[in-house]
Amino acid sequence: MPILTVIAFLHWLVALGVLVWGLSEESPFLIALAIATAIAGILFLAFERVISLLTDIRDAVGPKIHPDKKSKAERIGGDEENFDPATQSLKDDLDRIRAGLPPIEKPS
Secondary structure, eight states: OHHHHHHHHHHHHHHHHHHHHHHHHTOHHHHHHHHHHHHHHHHHHHHHHHHHHHHHHHHHHSOOOOTTSOOHHHHHTTOGGGOOHHHHHHHHHHHHHHTTOOOOOOOO
16 A cells, blocks of 8 residues: 555655754754654554555465356355345345335334
8 A cells, every 4th residue: 555655754754844843943842743743654654564464465365266166146046055045035025026016024
């Protein structure tokens, strides 16, 4: 995520500006603010690195798509080994709507 790197560099740029301002004004508050902003930039850079590592790990061990595996649309089509009563209920409601009948109200 390059946007986090850009944000980190912007934090460092702002920290440098505030540090120069704080040193010229001899204000401990502005110097502390510059230090805190620089630390925030470091945290953004570290967060970007963590996100990129987690993305790499996800891509390396994530589920692979197998050609013999059925898609979700094929499973909804009425396959007996993957029968789901909720899916069947939705399918029945869709059939009733297509036929022009209102769906059956189910008690909650």
